Amino acid sequence: MNATNKTRSERRMEKKQALLLLILVLVVSLASFTLGVIVGQRGAERDLSMKQQAAEQVLVAKLPARAEPPVAVKTTTQAVSRPLTDTPAEEPKLTFYDDLAKESNAPLGSGINLPPQEKPLVAQPPIALPDAPIAVKEATKVATLAESTIDSQSMSVQPKVTPQGSYSVQVGSFAAAVDAGKMKKMLLDKGYPAFTVEADLGKKGLWYRVRLGPYADNDAARAMQLLVEKQDKIKGFVSRQ
Numbered sequence: 001m002n003a004t005n006k007t008r009s010e011r012r013m014e015k016k017q018a019l020l021l022l023i024l025v026l027v028v029s030l031a032s033f034t035l036g037v038i039v040g041q042r043g044a045e046r047d048l049s050m051k052q053q054a055a056e057q058v059l060v061a062k063l064p065a066r067a068e069p070p071v072a073v074k075t076t077t078q079a080v081s082r083p084l085t086d087t088p089a090e091e092p093k094l095t096f097y098d099d100l101a102k103e104s105n106a107p108l109g110s111g112i113n114l115p116p117q118e119k120p121l122v123a124q125p126p127i128a129l130p131d132a133p134i135a136v137k138e139a140t141k142v143a144t145l146a147e148s149t150i151d152s153q154s155m156s157v158q159p160k161v162t163p164q165g166s167y168s169v170q171v172g173s174f175a176a177a178v179d180a181g182k183m184k185k186m187l188l189d190k191g192y193p194a195f196t197v198e199a200d201l202g203k204k205g206l207w208y209r210v211r212l213g214p215y216a217d218n219d220a221a222r223a224m225q226l227l228v229e230k231q232d233k234i235k236g237f238v239s240r241q
Contacts (some may be wrong), residue, residue, distance in 0.1 A: 063074060158227060159214060159220035161193045167221040168213030171228065171236035173199075180208035187212070191230065197241075 006014075033159065171187070171194075174180040179197050187194035187210070197209045215221045222240045228234050 023230070029035075033173065092128075115124050158192070158222050159215055162216040164212065165214035165216040167215045168211040168217055168239055168240050168241060169221050169225045169236045170209055170211045170239045171234050172210040174208050174210070175205065177208050183210045190232065211239065 172180065172183050173182070177196075184194045184196055192209060192212050194212055197211060199207045199209055201207055212224055213221060215224065218238060225236050225238055228236065
């Protein structure tokens with residue numbers, strides 16, 4: 001009697017095993033169903049694509065062949081211009097020998113090479129130039145005035161220095177005061193009114209500029225600039241203090 005009766009724990013274990021078996025069967029069935037659906041969809045898509053390809057092949061086969069456009073044949077004969085009238089114009093009837101006699105050039109394909117004709121040289125008349133220049137730049141005018149001022153005086157005579165003047169000629173700029181002093185001494189030895197000016201250029205630091213002057217107006221400073229450039233080959237520019 002005790003052997004046939006199962007304990008409560010054994011019955012619970014059997015129920016759990018049966019439940020796990022049932023769940024396993026359901027999972028396998030669901031996986032099989034999902035796999036079948038996926039395979040069926042792929043097969044349907046494959047069939048559909050094959051049908052579309054077959055339909056396209058049928059359509060391509062049924063399309064009529066396009067007629068190729070006629071190939072234009074280039075001829076060596078020149079077209080004769082005709083007036084646009086209702087009545088057709090009579091075409092001139094010329095033979096090969098008539099064409100050869102009338103035309104100086106040999107016809108195409110005849111094999112006749114005529115010597116090239118030299119064109120006569122025609123002398124062209126000279127171009128008439130205007131009496132006065134068309135335009136004169138302001139810079140050229142200023143240079144002419146300054147040079148005429150120097151020519152009117154002597155090349156060794158310098159413009160008059162004005163201590164209260166605001167114009168000068170800058171001939172050098174140095175970062176070291178020693179270099180600026182050397183150039184100033186050289187110019188003073190040659191008789192030029194040289195002086196130095198300090199300029200604060202911010203990040204570049206303090207620079208020393210060598211100038212000539214000062215002068216009362218721009219014309220005097222310009223005359224001094226041309227004078228020092230011609231005599232000592234020192235190029236400068238007019239600066240206003």
